[in-house]
Amino acid sequence: MQTADLKNAVVTRLQGGLGNLLFQYMAGQSLADHLNVPHHCVAGEGIGHGSALELVGIEPSYVSVPAFMIKRAGKKRDRSLTDFLRTGLGRWPLMPVREPQFHYWPGFFDLKSGCLLSGYWQSPKYFSELKTPPASIMAMNAVLNRIEPSVVSGIREGTTVCIHIRRGDYLKEPSALEVHGLIEPDYYERGHRMMEELHAPDRYLVFSDSPDLAREALGHLPKVVFMEPRPQEQDLALMSLCHHHIIANSSFSWWGAWLGRREGQTVIAPRYWFSPQTLRKKYVLDLIPDDWVLL
Structure with missing residues (x-):
């Protein structure tokens, strides 16, 4: 100060x-x-x-x-x-x-x-x-250096897709749920199918603040790996390493995809970023880059 x-x-x-x-x-x-x-x-x-x-x-x-x-x-x-x-x-x-x-x-x-x-x-x-x-303002390499090398190399090898599921505060706080709503499993299933058609990736890495709920929602999908919870900065750094992204209605996974920008990247974002009643008051398309896919 x-x-x-x-x-x-x-x-x-x-x-x-x-x-x-x-x-x-x-x-x-x-x-x-x-x-x-x-x-x-x-x-x-x-x-x-x-x-x-x-x-x-x-x-x-x-x-x-x-x-x-x-x-x-x-x-x-x-x-x-x-x-x-x-x-x-x-x-x-x-x-x-x-x-x-x-x-x-x-x-x-x-x-x-x-x-x-x-x-x-x-x-x-x-x-x-x-x-x-x-x-360049952020120091994500320094964050990655604090993570087990095998985890980092495992994301970099082959083609990986980051899936982010946010549930924690949206479920615990009624006011947050009223504003943001919840992204249903159907969105992730449709995103999974689209990624298969576009890239046939090797693995889908699921990051979530509610691991049990994430497993319940997506455990039936092929090639899905559920990441162990880590400090938020480590999750963000690992998400940014993934080649493609299926993000939640969350600024956290927005940044994971933005920081991971690369040629040929596909980012799928939810069309309904907020609950229906909130969307009547907010225009959200300025949040989503033109080359991202709304689903």
Whole structure:
């Protein structure tokens, strides 16, 4: 944590799990690169501290921001806060910028320095001004070096498909289930058939936060190997090694596929990223790259 000239910087409010954090960090860094100013982060509702980003080799510059500002940054336009920040009484000259919509916001790169970004910013279009690609910002090789060599080499040999099944928090938290919904086994079965037709891969590697449920759903499919649970950064690194991907409605497996980009790669993503009631409010196609397959 450090003292910084916040008026001449971009500050990103971090929230959520590793997949969400990566979107937020890369968008903030992209805007900072566009403006040619420093990028800082603050985590949670108070003084900045470490986050899961360090697990993948990202070392953000953390700054201290008053708790009231962090709390208000996530709300809709707050006139009293805006007026406060515009006066000489405010010691923290940051203008809160709340993500106005789920899909890409064209006004993002019109923002000026001295802004506090609050949102999820889930579109690769926000990465367009990055001077260093996301894969180079992260240190996934260092993560791989902490995994048994036989596991790493086993994924690299032959043609492998990563399948990600997310169940844990979607099942445990009713509010999360209401927003995200669940991807049914039929989606994975159809993805499996498509991969067989396109690539006839050697193995399908299943990563899941609910291994027992994953086995129950996909145990009948041929050539399926269920990966042992590992720390999240190790799962992400291993997923990125796979040649092709069948992802869940999860920013975590989105990043596994994005980091694993290569020529001839096929990525299958669920057409229904959210529950039906949520999809009526959100346009999600800016999240999905044009060369990915919606199923």
